[in-house]
Amino acid sequence: MASRLAGKSGAITAGLVGYLFFVEFVSGIIQGYYIPLIPDLARYLAINDPEFNWFEAAQLLLSALVVPILAKLGDMIGHKKVLLISTVVTAGASWWLVAAADFWSFLFAWALQGFYVVWLPLEIALIFDRGRTTGRGPSQTRRAAGLLVVALQAGAIVGALGGGRIFDAFDGNVPLTFAVPAIAVTIAFFVILFGIPESTPVPGRRLDTVGFVLLTLSLMTITSGLAFLRINGPEAIWVYLVILLGLALLYPFGRWVLGHPDPAIDIRVLRRPEMWPVQLVAGLFGISVLGAQAPLATFAGTPVEAGYGLGLGASDISTIVGVYLIGMITGAALFSATARRLSPRVALIVATSLVAVGYLLFLPLHFTPVQVATNMVIAGLGSGALVAALPAAAAAGAPLGQTGIAAGLTNTTKTIGGSFASAIFAIVVVYVGTQSVVATAGTYGGYMTVFAICGGTALIGAVLLVFVPKLAFRDPIIDEVAETIASPGAGSARPDAPTEG
Structure with missing residues (x-):
């Protein structure tokens, strides 16, 4: 049966x-x-x-x-x-x-x-x-x-x-x-x-209408400030004040939801050891998977006369992007089997580490299309796994009735991380390092800084996942079997267990 x-x-x-x-x-x-x-x-x-x-x-x-x-x-x-x-x-x-x-x-x-x-x-x-x-x-x-x-x-x-x-x-x-x-x-x-x-x-x-209004005001202010930072540049001091105001609005939001019986976002759930690393990693992951898209494309299209870049046209850039997406497809398809063999926690650490390795390899290897494509495949394997794994892990770690909001928050934190990175990277590729001899190109030091940030934040994410409990995100039925094996005497309490006599 x-x-x-x-x-x-x-x-x-x-x-x-x-x-x-x-x-x-x-x-x-x-x-x-x-x-x-x-x-x-x-x-x-x-x-x-x-x-x-x-x-x-x-x-x-x-x-x-x-x-x-x-x-x-x-x-x-x-x-x-x-x-x-x-x-x-x-x-x-x-x-x-x-x-x-x-x-x-x-x-x-x-x-x-x-x-x-x-x-x-x-x-x-x-x-x-x-x-x-x-x-x-x-x-x-x-x-x-x-x-x-x-x-x-x-x-x-x-x-x-x-x-x-x-x-x-x-x-x-x-x-x-x-x-x-x-x-x-x-x-x-x-x-x-x-x-x-x-x-x-x-x-x-x-x-929780009040809670969501406070959260909306905070997120709207932060993301608007990041968008204006990208558009107006680092000289606009008022943009930083907007971002700080948005961050400050998180304080009354936190005070409100802690006192609410059914809050917009249950901060107590976010404090769980199987939840807070996942949400933080989602934000760090957004830096590379969303924020690095434009720098990668413009680096690949930078004329070789600049002394760096690949000088590729639109069709060749599309090919490299396609290779990256194939890497993501492969990573997403393999994650479940990897989690089953290694454990979900270890599989998440491996996926985040692949993102780190892929972007850090850009520092020494970025001179040919084959090198760039190889780096992107490695990062894509980890990225594809994380796109699938992070919301699934958040849902598994959430209590009954909060699976949707837990999974959704990984998307929100990823979006904020991507918005922050997009604004910062737009400035970095212009102002960090010596200006290129090609007027329309970004700086070599700026691109290397972008790749280092993407790899470094992914590495931090892998370290954060070490703090997740070893048995997190596993099936309850597997845990029950493990407990039964660890305590054989408990099995005799089953109603259908045979009795001696």
């Missing part, structure tokens, strides 16, 4: 993951589709290329704000309901982009499209909820999360390769080109509606 039930549970989980695989594939399409179109979009909107940073800043800001709220709502009313709501907003924004033809309209639509960032945390919470009753929720979630990240990166590759080609096929028609991802998100809505079962919310929960 037990095996039949396990098989049935496995089949349900496989079906659930299959539908979510498609949803995450669409998420990847959104993230990759628009990148090769950015120069043409700037001309279409009659703006300068640097002004496109406003769209990225707005989307990062919104994602940092909405993920904690939507994740908590998922814990309260059901993760599928909130997944549907976020998909409706994303689809509406995607269709708005089809019609948007001016800066402000495009800015608002682009920002609202960022609601897709909550999909992965909600999906992981859905999977963990389904697997919890089997006693194997953590391991099932790790396997499923790996598959979802495979879908995400595969979608990003398809989107990046398809965006430019579809644009050319439509003879540069932006609205027709933008209709493709809008159609994909619309289909994803119906896949969620008809294919995905609802999770079981914990009754008696309520939304």
Whole structure:
């Protein structure tokens, strides 16, 4: 009977993951589709290329704000309901982009499209909820999360390769080109509606409105300050005051949630030894996985006349990025098996160490495309594993009714880490070191500093994970077996155990 039930549970989980695989594939399409179109979009909107940073800043800001709220709502009313709501907003924004033809309209639509960032945390919470009753929720979630990240990166590759080609096929028609991802998100809505079962919310929960308002004010102020730092440069002293104000607003937020019976974010849970390292590592991970994207691309495109850089064109840079994404797919796919063989904690340490090694290798090896691609594959293996593992680990370490918010917080901290790094790196590559002989290029010392920061922060993350308890994130059923083996006498207490007589 037990095996039949396990098989049935496995089949349900496989079906659930299959539908979510498609949803995450669409998420990847959104993230990759628009990148090769950015120069043409700037001309279409009659703006300068640097002004496109406003769209990225707005989307990062919104994602940092909405993920904690939507994740908590998922814990309260059901993760599928909130997944549907976020998909409706994303689809509406995607269709708005089809019609948007001016800066402000495009800015608002682009920002609202960022609601897709909550999909992965909600999906992981859905999977963990389904697997919890089997006693194997953590391991099932790790396997499923790996598959979802495979879908995400595969979608990003398809989107990046398809965006430019579809644009050319439509003879540069932006609205027709933008209709493709809008159609994909619309289909994803119906896949969620008809294919995905609802999770079981914990009754008696309520939304901590005051707590979320305080958190929103803090995150909005911090991320806005970081965006303005990137845009206005280090000379703007008022930007630092904005960031400090945002950090100061975390104090009243902390005081409030500690006294609330059902807080927006339970700081007591974050204090757990299996939780705080994961959230900190997510923030450090955001420095490399989000903040280093632009420096890597511009370093690869720096003309060799500068004395460094690879002098690659757009198509060759795309190839290196594709190699990096393949590394991420491989890392995500292998993480579950690695965690099963080594333990989830050790697998997380290995993944973070791979990110550190990949970026630190840039310091001595950055002179040829093969060297750069090799470094990015190593970093990609670790990055792919962490994209899957961090929200899954947070969900496994959270108490009942807080899986969504725990998984969502890894996304929020990662976004803040990426925003901080993006702002700092934009300054570092201009002001650190001697100016290049090529006027448009960054400095050699700046790029090396960026790679050192990415590798160093990943190394710090690996050290932090050492403080996670050795048995964290394991299946409860495995722990029960281990306890039974350690205490053989306990097994005789089972009701169905044979008796002597």
